[in-house]
Amino acid sequence: MTVMGGYWLKALEIDLTERKSFEKPLDEGVIERLVGGRGILHWIHYFNIDPDADPLGPENKLIFATGPFTGTMAPSSGRFVVGGKSPLTGILGDANCGGHFGPEIKYAGYDVLIISGKSEEPVYLTIFDDHVEIIDARDLWGKDTEETDDILKKRHGEDVQVACIGIAGENLVKFAGIVCNKDHLAARTGMGAVMGSKNLKAIVLKGTKSVPIHNIEDFKKLSKELWDIIVKDNRSGGHLPEYGTTSLLELHNSLGGLSTRNWQSGYFEDHEMINGDALNKKYLINCTACFNCPSRCDRYSYVAEGEFKGTYVGGPEYYTLLSFGSKLGNNNLASILKANQLCNKYGLDTGSTGGMIAFAMECYEKGLLSREKADGLDLTWGNYKSILKLIEKIANRDGFGNILADGFKRAIDYVGKGSEKYAIHIKGMDPPTLDPRALKVYNFRYAVASRGGDHLRISAHGAYELDKLPPEDAAKKLRFWQFIVTIPDLIGVCKFPYTFYSETPEVTFNKVLNLVPKIMTAITGVEYDSDKIMKVSERVDLLERSVNIRYGLKPADDDLPERFKKEPLPTGPKKGSVNDICDQLKLYYYNDAGWNIKTGLPCSEKYDELDLPEIRQDMEKRGFKLSSRGGK
Amino acid sequence: MACAFFHFSENNPKKSAIKINESKEFKGRYEANICTQCGECASVCPVEAIYKEGEVYRINRDKCISCYACKDACPENAIVVYCEGEPPIKCDLCGECAKICPTKSLYMEVN
Numbered sequence: 001m002t003v004m005g006g007y008w009l010k011a012l013e014i015d016l017t018e019r020k021s022f023e024k025p026l027d028e029g030v031i032e033r034l035v036g037g038r039g040i041l042h043w044i045h046y047f048n049i050d051p052d053a054d055p056l057g058p059e060n061k062l063i064f065a066t067g068p069f070t071g072t073m074a075p076s077s078g079r080f081v082v083g084g085k086s087p088l089t090g091i092l093g094d095a096n097c098g099g100h101f102g103p104e105i106k107y108a109g110y111d112v113l114i115i116s117g118k119s120e121e122p123v124y125l126t127i128f129d130d131h132v133e134i135i136d137a138r139d140l141w142g143k144d145t146e147e148t149d150d151i152l153k154k155r156h157g158e159d160v161q162v163a164c165i166g167i168a169g170e171n172l173v174k175f176a177g178i179v180c181n182k183d184h185l186a187a188r189t190g191m192g193a194v195m196g197s198k199n200l201k202a203i204v205l206k207g208t209k210s211v212p213i214h215n216i217e218d219f220k221k222l223s224k225e226l227w228d229i230i231v232k233d234n235r236s237g238g239h240l241p242e243y244g245t246t247s248l249l250e251l252h253n254s255l256g257g258l259s260t261r262n263w264q265s266g267y268f269e270d271h272e273m274i275n276g277d278a279l280n281k282k283y284l285i286n287c288t289a290c291f292n293c294p295s296r297c298d299r300y301s302y303v304a305e306g307e308f309k310g311t312y313v314g315g316p317e318y319y320t321l322l323s324f325g326s327k328l329g330n331n332n333l334a335s336i337l338k339a340n341q342l343c344n345k346y347g348l349d350t351g352s353t354g355g356m357i358a359f360a361m362e363c364y365e366k367g368l369l370s371r372e373k374a375d376g377l378d379l380t381w382g383n384y385k386s387i388l389k390l391i392e393k394i395a396n397r398d399g400f401g402n403i404l405a406d407g408f409k410r411a412i413d414y415v416g417k418g419s420e421k422y423a424i425h426i427k428g429m430d431p432p433t434l435d436p437r438a439l440k441v442y443n444f445r446y447a448v449a450s451r452g453g454d455h456l457r458i459s460a461h462g463a464y465e466l467d468k469l470p471p472e473d474a475a476k477k478l479r480f481w482q483f484i485v486t487i488p489d490l491i492g493v494c495k496f497p498y499t500f501y502s503e504t505p506e507v508t509f510n511k512v513l514n515l516v517p518k519i520m521t522a523i524t525g526v527e528y529d530s531d532k533i534m535k536v537s538e539r540v541d542l543l544e545r546s547v548n549i550r551y552g553l554k555p556a557d558d559d560l561p562e563r564f565k566k567e568p569l570p571t572g573p574k575k576g577s578v579n580d581i582c583d584q585l586k587l588y589y590y591n592d593a594g595w596n597i598k599t600g601l602p603c604s605e606k607y608d609e610l611d612l613p614e615i616r617q618d619m620e621k622r623g624f625k626l627s628s629r630g631g632k
Numbered sequence: 633m634a635c636a637f638f639h640f641s642e643n644n645p646k647k648s649a650i651k652i653n654e655s656k657e658f659k660g661r662y663e664a665n666i667c668t669q670c671g672e673c674a675s676v677c678p679v680e681a682i683y684k685e686g687e688v689y690r691i692n693r694d695k696c697i698s699c700y701a702c703k704d705a706c707p708e709n710a711i712v713v714y715c716e717g718e719p720p721i722k723c724d725l726c727g728e729c730a731k732i733c734p735t736k737s738l739y740m741e742v743n
Binding site: 071072073103107158207208209210211212213216220227231237241285286288292294296300301302312314 | 633634636637640641642643644645646647653659660661662714715732734735
């Protein structure tokens with residue numbers, strides 16, 4: 001079928017080694033099967049990045065992908081995803097980002113940007129419609145993301161969009177992110193380090209093209225309908241503007257699952273000092289929106305007095321609040337805002353930065369890490385001065401910060417003496433907040449997320465109810481919700497207003513299974529329905545699994561850290577609970593996915609069932625022995 | 633977006649007569665460049681392509697020579713050039729932006 005709108009069917013590749021750029025056509029058949037976003041990103045990833053590639057070498061590629069909704073009048077359409085091989089985990093990496101950069105890719109006339117090779121000297125790129133330039137960036141190297149954004153806007157006009165790295169990315173900190181509009185980060189899995197490894201400081205974009213829409217009248221009507229649903233819903237139109245995501249901190253604490261002191265506990269006694277209400281009362285000055293989004297969940301905060309007077313930051317998200325708050329035993333909210341500001345300026349993932357510091361603090365508490373080995377810092381829980389100092393040390397790769405900047409493996413080697421049990425990660429990436437001992441079935445999601453410890457690959461309505469289901473039904477439900485929340489990642493919109501920030505599951509179903517396929521049809525001219533779009537999600541799951549298998553992922557990697565399985569929660573509403581369901585759920589999850597429990601490989605039929613014969617053929621050519629389903 | 637959709641049936645915020653910018657004075661706050669229908673643009677147009685219809689100044693896109701004198705004259709910075717060489721865009725008080733604004737920050741007022 002011919003794609004009539006929503007795409008340019010074009011990728012722009014910029015080879016920094018050869019210092020040249022060229023357009024690459026995107027195959028319509030692939031677009032129809034994988035839609036966009038994560039789907040198209042990891043298709044390009046699969047066929048263009050060698051499994052043996054050094055993630056920080058010129059052979060890795062940095063791929064920015066949009067979806068057919070990105071930059072259109074459809075609500076919350078400001079998202080793009082950037083990925084490649086992750087330097088943090090050594091497997092598939094990607095990070096999704098809001099703000100205004102994604103739409104500009106579309107206005108410049110491309111669906112995808114691919115950065116390959118490596119420049120000898122620091123450079124930045126300008127892409128103004130079809131005109132691409134590689135420009136000397138030696139004067140920008142060492143500048144923080146805010147300064148970089150300001151300088152580039154001054155130089156190229158206020159109406160350009162900038163994605164850049166800070167010094168963390170320059171210094172190849174393995175959990176450095178890419179920063180857009182100063183405060184929007186494509187944070188997870190270290191894509192900022194990949195950008196830094198290519199000596200690419202920034203991408204400056206400006207486009208003037210109108211995104212083609214096949215049936216503009218239907219599109220207008222349906223987008224407006226979806227817009228009104230999001231605006232009128234108490235969650236996406238009321239709760240999100242009021243609290244952003246910060247209310248989750250209180251929710252998770254009330255469930256007994258708020259990660260506290262490196263996951264030693266699920267209950268933080270000082271939660272009221274760092275929760276959404278405290279933020280709103282003391283520091284919030286405005287809520288702001290990503291491109292074309294009525295939910296406006298971004299926070300903008302300012303500290304007007306005290307030790308951190310003058311600190312302003314676009315944030316925090318709940319993830320940042322807890323990563324520098326409960327997870328580190330820190331109840332000083334202003335210091336959390338300062339930590340957030342530092343991370344945004346340096347271009348660091350607040351989640352992984354907090355996760356690494358939490359590990360260090362627990363090792364310090366347990367006597368495994370001496371003050372001397374920690375550069376003389378007192379790493380007692382809640383010592384916010386040390387926390388802020390460590391953030392600077394990580395970004396600058398200074399002393400002990402240089403160790404933490406490389407992630408858990410190096411940190412464990414450095415601390416030694418059995419510290420691995422305090423390194424709470426899955427596949428090398430730390431999970432966010434909700435404790436797998438508090439919601440056992442739901443948080444099994446961390447074990448199977450394709451990018452490592454992650455909560456956004458599966459999110460659900462009724463997460464509390466899942467624990468009551470027989471495990472085989474629970475695993476099916478998890479897969480179902482996984483496919484639902486994959487849809488926004490494919491079409492290029494935000495998960496929050498489209499899925500779990502709805503008053504009821506029915507509202508979510510109406511949005512993603514009824515209106516989204518209709519809007520897809522209006523935009524592209526290709527017929528979509530709920531079954532077809534859900535199947536795309538499942539196909540992308542198989543694709544991502546294949547990427548990871550090629551990187552050597554084994555079934556043992558799909559697991560939760562020992563702490564969650566063996567150490568009972570010491571306090572809070574779920575006191576005494578352990579995650580005793582992970583191994584059983586894994587069997588059912590693998591079975592539903594069609595993955596072999598011994599090898600982790602998808603069965604060969606799955607590739608045919610989901611119409612990915614090219615991947616099956618390539619896997620077989622590489623010597624992977626795909627068994628048939630009957631042989632599991 | 634709503635503006636470009638209404639006037640051009642195109643999915644392109646660059647073709648919008650209203651521009652939202654971050655405030656220079658207050659971080660985290662935003663300002664909109666909005667036409668006040670003051671008529672400065674019409675007074676400087678060398679080919680009289682900007683004319684008054686009721687309370688609204690409109691641009692005759694066929695007559696316009698894209699000299700952008702109006703853009704320089706506008707005290708509100710509300711004349712938008714989306715593409716060099718093309719006639720600029722200005723607000724005609726259609727109200728589409730106010731209709732879609734989820735916070736009602738934009739609203740229509742009858743004097």
